Amino acid sequence: xxxxxxxxxxxxxxxxxxxxxxxxxxxxxxxxxxxxxxxxxxxxxxxxxxxxxxxxxxxxxxxxxxxxxxxxxxxxxxxxxxxxxxxxxxxxxxxxxxxxxxxxxxxxxxxxxxxxxxxxxxxxxxxxxxxxxxxxxxxxxxxxxxxxxxxxxxxxxxxxxxxxxxxxxxxxxxxxxxxxxxxx
Numbered sequence: 001x002x003x004x005x006x007x008x009x010x011x012x013x014x015x016x017x018x019x020x021x022x023x024x025x026x027x028x029x030x031x032x033x034x035x036x037x038x039x040x041x042x043x044x045x046x047x048x049x050x051x052x053x054x055x056x057x058x059x060x061x062x063x064x065x066x067x068x069x070x071x072x073x074x075x076x077x078x079x080x081x082x083x084x085x086x087x088x089x090x091x092x093x094x095x096x097x098x099x100x101x102x103x104x105x106x107x108x109x110x111x112x113x114x115x116x117x118x119x120x121x122x123x124x125x126x127x128x129x130x131x132x133x134x135x136x137x138x139x140x141x142x143x144x145x146x147x148x149x150x151x152x153x154x155x156x157x158x159x160x161x162x163x164x165x166x167x168x169x170x171x172x173x174x175x176x177x178x179x180x181x182x183x184x
Contacts, residue, residue: 002130005121005184010134012172013114014141016077019084019168021145022152022161030087030158031096040093047097051104059108069113069120070184074173076110079103081169087162117184 002010023030031041059072066072083102090096122130152161176184 002133003121003123006118006123006130008176008179008183009114009117009121010137012175013073014137015168015175016172017138018141018145018148019165019172020080021142022149022165022168023084024142024146024149026146026149026153026158026161029153033158034090035093035096037093040096043093044096044100048100048104048107051101052107053104055105055108056112059112063112063116068181068184069116070176070181072109072113073117074176076106076108076113077169077173077176079106079109081166081173084162084169085166088159121184 027045028041031044032038035044063069063072080103083099083106086095086099086102090099118130118134149161152164
């Protein structure tokens with residue numbers, strides 16, 4: 001039904017979204033247990049949003065000049081994989097904020113790139129169907145991720161959760177990297 005480029009994009013970004021979904025609302029529990037404070041959740045999440053906003057402005061002004069947007073998408077995945085594994089070493093608010101800033105930058109690089117690649121590969125006369133399909137995939141994968149993440153934390157702990165998140169991001173990164181450039 002859909003073209004091969006969208007299938008590949010949906011598949012690898014779906015794996016990435018699964019990884020991101022593993023943490024979901026568990027982030028607040030992690031911060032509370034590692035940094036000890038409700039305000040640390042607020043400060044670190046605000047740092048993520050501010051970093052993401054500033055980086056999005058920069059990417060918005062310069063991203064169209066990048067010929068192969070998939071490299072931006074992969075760069076965003078790689079930055080977030082690094083940040084997710086870095087959560088293992090967080091012991092204070094400053095480290096937490098730094099990790100969230102890196103995630104924000106990764107988000108600002110990766111998300112517009114994904115959206116651009118997606119838009120470039122839309123099939124004629126079924127745009128609504130393709131956007132709806134991606135929303136369906138992203139929501140179901142995220143919901144699965146949140147449930148799986150809860151079990152991982154309960155039985156194996158946050159360290160394994162962060163390793164799992166980073167591993168899924170790296171699978172997505174290398175999956176896209178090893179695909180022929182002309183595909184995306």
